[in-house]
Amino acid sequence: MRYVLRKIISSSITLFVIVSLTFVLMHLIPGGPFDSERKLPDSIVKNLNARYNLDKPLREQYIIYIKNVLTGDLGPSIKYENKTVNSIIKEGFPVTAAIGVAAIFLAVFVGSLLGVAAAIYRQRWPDYAASIISTLGISVPGFILAGFLVYLFAFRLGWFPPALWDGPKSMALPVLSLAWFPTAIIARLMKSSVLEVLNQEYIKTARAKGLPMSYIVIQHVLRNAAAPMISYVGPALATILTGSFVIENIFALPGLGKWFVLSISNRDYTVILGLTIFYSTLLIVLNILVDLVLAVLDPRIRYTKAKGAGL
Amino acid sequence: MKREKLLEVNNLRVVFSTHTAEVEAVKGIDFCLYKGETLGIVGESGAGKSTVGLAVIGLHAFSPGAVLSGSIFYDGEDLIKKSESHLQALRGARIAMVFQDPFACLNPTMKIGRQVTEVLRFKKGFSWKEAKLDAAVLLKDAAIHEPHRLMQMYPHQLSTGMLQRIALVMALACGPELLIADEPTSALDITTLWQTLEIIENSKDKFGTSIIFLTHNLAVAAGFCDRVLVMYGGKVVEEGPAEAVFSLPMHPYLRKLVSSIPGTSRYDRRHALSWAGHIQVQPTACVYYAHCHERLSLCQENQPGIFNVASGHYVSCWLYGVDL
């Protein structure tokens, strides 16, 4: 448990750095949020600035902001009068989460399957097939694949809707595009990991015990081979998250990604800031969870060596 | 007294082919194992002992490029010709094997208890609960105290000696007819060594297990085995009752081995074995030709036959050839 505590502390530091960094960066962006094509009368601009605390010195703004963040208040949107960052998150997150979760599950299951098959049937067709798929997955960028998927399946074949948010069918193409890259990486990771495990003495022993192969693969091989793949889930989630910006754009999905991109073009400070913090916190929490899973899987992390402990 | 044969091996050849070369690890050997006996196979690393052991239990199927020929008769059937599923059914239940490094043989992420109970579950059809109780009993018999506590631990938390005993318990859990022990004592120190051998002895007494004991340690072989096979370069060079073979070694190789053991008398450098390198020899020559100090010109042209020098004691060397 000491391990978990250490992780939480170092993550909090990272988070703090992120918040501060984002704050600084935000205020370095040239032009205020109210510099639009229409020139607003000065008095109105002054009022707006006062309302959003933009006229106070930077240090004060910073402290006010940190205080707000700690209480969970990410502030109002500057461009949309009746929305706050929190409400935007509530609106958009479920969509993003849905495709994100689906994508990571797809990536883990399909990727692992490919990787394990490639390792067990080395030098035979599953190996070659998996290698080709994974190499393509790494090379063709997800959003380009998305483009082709849209063309092929939505316009030409009409199986899936090109741009709608309307139930599971509209999830298919976006999830595929998002999962594409992580699946490839996971396939590679699993293949090399499984190959390494298969060479281990304890697999030979398990076979010498006459255990059925299916049992050996699941209980002995996977348990030991899964670690690198699970370590990758953290970065994979980050990839999926950032990928969602573009994918949601292409498929016109009402998720957080769309809002993020929108707030960037609108120079909507608070939203950009708020969403960045939200994303970062999310990723950090997920990473901690992943580390926990790893610790559960590998007892060597949990227990220190205690040779011949009184036995 | 007619002894019953458990295992009969005829002209066993094992060839490994990789894309660079073909290596003949076992060059056509014959031997048999009688019920209830402990047969030692002695030789240095690379002589082919492990290969023979793995061949008997049929674990070469997954090795890239391993080709077996000859026959291994067990219970009236030739194991070489049998399917993987047939062999799998035999393994663990009737034929078992333990390996040299006990730590490497255990799954580091699985509790010890589970690794023992899984054999009982799959091979004896116990439920997990029953298997757990049975495992505890078995561990206790192997002089492991507090078995339940131990079963909750992981391999890296235990000492090598302890792990080797657990490995033996795992292998012997179902009371197999045949145990193949591949260098089970090489990783152990003297005290744990005999403790471990005792576990094997117990199985012999309880289940009548026959044992094939692979080792490069002559002392252990002499003290523990009934009969001994001496292997060199993939062939059997001498065979006989342990006492006879070690007290009166015949084959030049064995004689060298026995005399080069640093005993309690002053070590004589003249007896030291030369380090075997790869020397090009004609394929028709005796396997030991390159390093033999007593070789004859005959030895280079023909492989020696097997000659009976005493009751049950055979040597494969022209020095003892009657038909010269």
Add this chain to the structure above:
Amino acid sequence: MSLRIIWWRFKQNKIALASLIVLFVLIIMALIGPYLNSWGYSEQVLQKTNQRPGIEYWFGTDSLGRDLFTRLWYGARVSILIGIVTSAVSVSMGTLYGSISAVLGGKIDEVMMRIVEVFYAVPFLLYVILLMLIMEPGIKTIIIALATVCWFNTARVVRGQVLKLKEEEFFLAARLLGAGKIRLIVHHILPNVTGHIIVMFVVVVSEAVFVEAFLSFLGLGVSVPKASLGILAKEGIQGIRSYPWQLFFPAVFISLLMLSLNLIGDGLRDALDPKIAVKKRAEL
């Protein structure tokens, strides 16, 4: 392993070698492509918008009547340039940081690596986006933003390699003979780390190309009317319904580019790995 041996091992790998050739071809085309016909990359011919590929316009035209053939190679040039420069800067920074950290060792090493760890956890694409907002859009900006964020991994890898080298005997011998720290770095460490650095370089180039495309897609990349692979991809997707060729060519190029870079990277990694036995191609 000496560089010559590494190169020989690499050459034995048919796929990696083929990829190197492909990469070469792509780069050459990027250099000379725009000059192969008479159209400029931003020349708009409004009567001929959205033409299919044909004799007049080899790859067709886009929605503003610009020749896609020229634009593709021009855009490729921009993207490749960004990729190479970013990688060079980022890998140099990373190598410097990593090797200094490893050579100095001890507490300093720990602190330096902690800093890297904290920053490594930051989802860097987010930051690149923010950085792009602050600075004026443009090629220079992209390079700076990307490089700032990509060097961590290189630092880690280099540090790992240097630490391993520190354990090696020849290193200890050199230190005993009184070699100064700088001499150690230049003469003993660098030659051995070069292989890994080259691998990182190749990897970062492919990453940079990808990120550039990504940014351009979001409107944060190179500014119109300049072209880059990302911008071409974006414009291509906009017209995907009726004019699929507008996406096809840039997509194929990006894919080939990244594919070849990845395979080269893999080949290099295999060539560097002493555990992998390489057989002469002729005997296979």
